[in-house]
Amino acid sequence: MAALAGGLAALILGIIGIVMWFEYFLKALQAGVPAMLILGGALAVYLGFEELKDKRNTPDTFDDNSTTLKSEVETLKEEIRQLKEEKKETQTNDE
Numbered sequence: 397m398a399a400l401a402g403g404l405a406a407l408i409l410g411i412i413g414i415v416m417w418f419e420y421f422l423k424a425l426q427a428g429v430p431a432m433l434i435l436g437g438a439l440a441v442y443l444g445f446e447e448l449k450d451k452r453n454t455p456d457t458f459d460d461n462s463t464t465l466k467s468e469v470e471t472l473k474e475e476i477r478q479l480k481e482e483k484k485e486t487q488t489n490d491e
Contacts, residue, residue: 414421
């Protein structure tokens, strides 16, 4: 309940503040928006360079490992099938 009252008070004071000091609000936007664009652009460029470095340093040997992994998955699937069959057989023998 206190959060609701505090939020409502902040909303009303914020609206009153923007109406009373609208020209200062516009000046703050004029100063803040370009600064945010510069900082956001710099962050995007940095992250882009990091992604390029990661792609360049990543080995392309996944294809060699994929055949090995596929064969391992197939053997594990076969083992699971065998275990399920054994379980069914033991259940039918117990009944």
